[in-house]
Amino acid sequence: MSAVSPARTRYDCVVIGGGHNGLSCAAFLARAGRSVLVLEASTRLGGAAVTREFAPGFRVSAGAHLLHQMSAQLIGELELEHHGLQWAAQGMSTVSLAHGAAPLTLGPEGQIEGQGIAQDLRAYPAFATQMRRFAAALNPVLEKTPPRLGTDRWSDRLNLLGLGWRIRRLGRRDMRELLRIGGMNAYDLLTEHFSSPLLQGALGFDAVLGTNFGPRSPGTVMTLLYRLAAQFGSSTRGVALPKGGLGAVSDALAGAARKAGAEIRLETPVERVLVADDRACGVRLHSGQSISAGAVISSADPKASLLGLVGAEHLDAGFVRRLTHLRTRGLAAKLHLALEDLPMFAELPPAAHGARLVVAPSLNYLEHAYNHSKYDEYSQAPALEITLPTVCDPTLAPRGKHVLSAVVQYAPYQVRGGWAQERTAFTRRIIDTIAQFAPGIRALIRASELLTPQDLEQEFRTTGGHWHHADLALDQFFMVRPVPGATQYGTPLAGFYLCGAGCHPGGGVMGIAGRNAARQVLAQAART
Amino acid sequence: MNESNNPTSHFRQPLLLTPFHDRARALSQVDSFVPWAGYTTVDVFTTMEQEYFAIRNATTLYDLTPMVKYRIAGPDANRFLNRLVTRDLRKLKVSRVSYCVWCNDAGNIIDDGTVFRLAENEYRLCTAERQLDWLLDSAIGFDVQISEVTAEIAALAMQGPTSCAVLKQVGLAGVERLKPFEFGNFEVAGLPIMVSRTGFTGDLGYELWVDPQQANALWDALMSAGRSRGIRAIGSRALNIARIEAGFLLPNVDFMSAEGSIRIGTGRSPLELGLGWLVDFGKGHFTGRRALLEQQRRGLRRQLVGLDIAGSKPALNALLYTDRTGRKEVGSISSAVWSPTCKRNIALAMVEAPHFEVGAMVWAEVYLNRELVWERRMCRAQVVEKPFFAPERRRLTPPADF
Incomplete structure (x- = not known):
């Protein structure tokens, strides 16, 4: 001291x-x-890495709610x-929720489980492994100070050479593939590899989470690789939840x-x-x-x-x-629900409720959700990243009670009509979306809190309320x-x-x- | 109002007419007009020589209306301008004018111009080129309003040794008390008029600023009062000789406007242009300051200088070399003219280090056209002090009566 x-x-x-x-x-x-x-x-x-009370006795990670990429x-x-x-959960699986069908579960090591198209189930592990090889080559980029061009410092030159060397060392086939896909959009890449909408949606969601992009926007393979590269260097084998939020x-x-x-x-x-x-x-x-x-x-x-x-x-x-x-204009909102009991998501075993639940049932669902944001509207059917942190960490709520935390896309910084007027309608829209997968949830809600990008701007003092x-x-x-x-x-x-x-x-x-x-x-x- | 100034018919005649156009048209003997900043202006009325000698021996009228004028007002106007230009404007008094340059982030000049402090929080900026975009970018974070007022103000340059006498004769009582870079408000036959002791000739002279409605009345009054003192309307060609003699630079002639140049390395800093005296590093931050400090620390690689060239043929666009063999190039000439007053063959040139020191010798490659037979001549050229012509009368207050 x-x-x-x-x-x-x-x-x-x-x-x-x-x-x-x-x-x-x-x-x-x-x-x-x-x-x-x-x-x-x-x-x-x-x-934005903070745990706070949002309803009496209920606490939540008010900004970021998962560690995707802690170094x-x-x-x-x-x-x-x-x-x-301490960790409440590490190496969390992602569960892609489906309308009236079994969900798809993606594990931290490239595992895939679900009743889907057999071809995709076979193709996914190889895809995941290749992406992880790319991520491993790119990960050091994230850890280091980027070089500058036009300086005469050797550290800058070595840094750039190192990046080139790591890409070259991937081998001819991988290097070609990385250079081919580097500037692509997520939609094209994912439809090339897979035909299951649920799988495409889950991976596409990772490409656009926290960005001002839809899956067809240019450069979304880069944002996907970015997310994967950071996860690769994380000590938590992917997505994790710290104890206490x-x-x-x-x-x-x-x-x-x-x-x-x-x-x-x-x-x-x-x-x-x-x-x-x-x-x-x-x-x-x-x-x-x-x-x-x-x-x-x-x-x-x-x-x-x-x-x-x-x-x-x-x-x-x-x-x-x-x-x-x-x-710097944010495009994601945050919803917090204080729940009387654990909401049951259809076709999801109780143990899987602690996973990262994703509502992005297809790439077109994401693209539709994104379209609204271009015209100062919130998504009529938003994409969601849902966590129920109390499943792994009961300390966040009174005994037996639960907390739901969701990142909601897309919610533009400025919405037609103004957030003051649209807040209730949007909250209802998000809860309706969740209720499609967890039908009993409405009856469990004791309190709710919606943070629009304007609220995030206020609370976290970030111009435009942008997560990044x-x-x-x-x-x-x-x-x-x-x-x-x-x-x-x-x-x-x-x-x-x-x-x-x-x-x-x-x-x-x-x-x-x-x-x-x-x-x-x-x-x-x-x-x- | 002229038909061409009607915004709905601009496509018929893309060049606008100034409020003095009818008068100029009537006096033009050779029908030589050139475009300037969107307006039609006179290149030559009679002969360039006649007009030039009127600048140095009598008085002249030059239509300055196309000069781009901005009104800058607001509580932060002074802070805004002080951050824009390289000179210290914090202590510029009301009714004073300052000649300034401004740079981009890399310290290269965008333009030069004059800043008039009209009131505590109101300024006029006069520039050669339009640049509202740069001014608005520079205004981010400042409480200031900027608007272009070029068409709202008619301007005439009245330059030459008898200019003050003519102004007095036309009824501008006290105009002789104006010091260089000072302005005041007067009346001519009941018309309000602003007069500044500024100009682009390096001679005794004034610039007159009036409502466009009164432009013709002012022109007529000056022409009739100045008849006995040799008043003459002039075009831009005669003015160009005078400005080279005075060592004044023209954007996009002697330097490329930094925001308008495309090629890397064609921008020029005020230090390189020999305008270091306009750069005040002690006044606080201004755009380009850090780049200029770095340039100063590293030393200049080139500088704009005056040259005195052997012979009498203007060394237009000539390349410069270390010796007459022409093997090693060390610069080039941007403006050149035979100076009728100095009786010297002068030029403005960008010269590489170390050849830009006063007294240094270089060689200019001059091309001569002798009845369509071209000759190449290597002429000795010496780096000399600028300005080439700086008569005492340009500063004397009150000016002598000629």
Whole structure:
């Protein structure tokens, strides 16, 4: 524990935002011997990786509700399991729900179970294995700071060469296939391989989850590979549920940061990044207090960080234009239900209720759902990622009661008529959709909460309410994420860094952006 | 109003007519018009030489209306402009004008122009090229309104040694007290008129800004008052000689506007264009500042300089070499003219390091057309100080009565 007094106003590093990336960044900086202060605006740490009460006695992971891609390396480096991270479920299966038919279950190791088209059941394991080989080749891309072109640094060149080498090493057949499919859309790829709508829908859903895409949108094979690549490097063999919800990840990260000596202040919103001599030199709080620092690192989204906290006047006009063009409008909502009992999903054995349940019965179902969002409408038949966390982790609800948490696509940031007016109708629409698979659920609902992208924007302070801070798309990915001029976690303003999901490798609770940003801060200090 | 200014018939005559067009048309002897920023303007009225000598020996009227004008107003107008341009505008006073350049992120010049502080929170920006898009991008994050007012203001440049005397004669009491880069509001026969002591000739001169409705009345009053002092309408060709003598740059002639260039490496920074005196690194952030600091740290690879070239043939578009063998190229000429006043063969040229220091010698490859027989000549050229012509009278306040 650090022995500094709370009145301290001078630190080596100030981290804005106590989300998982902010905490991860703070932990790595503190471990390198820096004095670190984390400033969190809200009353809770964790950002979108948070567990909170939404109805009396019922708690839920209010933002992200599953760990798809937590880095194994990071969990090890920060000893998160020593800091209290425990698992309620690991290597979770995905169950693709069908209308009036048996569901399809996809296991974490490429297993497939279900009554479907025999050809697909045979083809899937080989497909899954190949995708996992691609994912293994691409996974290191996610862990590292992306290279930059046009620098004369050897680290950048080696990094790029490494990526080329890993793709080459896949062997001729795999490399050709990866290069062939890399720019395709998920619809074309999946209809090439499979004919079962349920299987296509489940895989297509992974390609578009948390994006502004439908399965026919260009670049959705890349987003699918991205999700798989991250899962491959996860210590949890795929999708996992921490005990106590996603907030437990943040608590463990906070524990690691504090143990390393970082100081954390809650309810301390930052008003402005202070600039002197064209360098970030600290922050001014809403309270009026100023804190000086050698480096300021923001885990807020790029627009909020640079246009809001730094201000356009400290940036070049062309760079500001690029930032304003960064696509940050969220397209997913979140539904929480407090339930009197476990809802029974038709044709699903009770033990399977703890799995990740997906409502995406076909690619066309997804595409129809997506179509609405293009015209400022919510989906009439939304696609859903449902979890019943209380099946594996009863501590989240009163004894015998249950919680349902669903990511709902698509719910555009702005909806015709306004969310204030449409909220009830949309909630009903989602519950109707769930009730098609779990007919008795309506009678079990004690309370419900819908978080639209506007609510997510408010609660998690992300411009546009986007899960990943900025769309994951080819033009906002890897070397150009979030925008040219702010890659490699640095910004045009010396001493000011980004460490949030708007940076590489993007959203999903990984903590990698925070760690990589910390490394850049340390490397910069060593260089100057 | 002219038929061509009717927005529904623009396709009939794509070029607009300025409010002075009827007067210009009547005076044009050689029917030589050129397009400028969407307007028809005069290239030459009589002969270029006659018009040029009027600039240096009498006074001249040049229709400046097509110059693009923006009104910039709002609580953040000063902060906006100070972030836009490389010069420190924080202390620009009301009724003062500042000559400025602005750059893109890479520190390359987009355009140059003049900023008039009309009131505490109101400015006019006059530029050669349209660039509302860049101004609006630059306005993100600032509480400022920007609108183009080019067609709402008729403008005349009145340049030459007798210009002040003519203005006084036409009734502009106190105009002689205007210092360079100062402006004031006056009346001509009851018409309100704004006069700034600015210009593009490097000579004593003014620019007059009026309501387009009063354009003809102003023109007539000046022409009649100036008759005894040799007043003459001029076109852009005569002006071009004067501006080269004064060392002034033209966008897309002496440098490519950065946002308009396509090829990599064709942009030019103010440091490279010899406009370092317009760049204030101490005023706080402005677009391009970091790139310019980096360029300064690395040292300039080229610079725009004045050349004094042997012989009398203008070295138009000539390539420059280290010696007369022409083996090693070190730059090229963007503007060249025989200066009738200096009696020197002068040019503006972009020259690579280290040959841009004053006193350095290079060789210009000049092509001569002798009755359709082309000759190539290597001419010695020396890097010299700019401007080539800078008479005392351009700064003297009050100006002498000629």
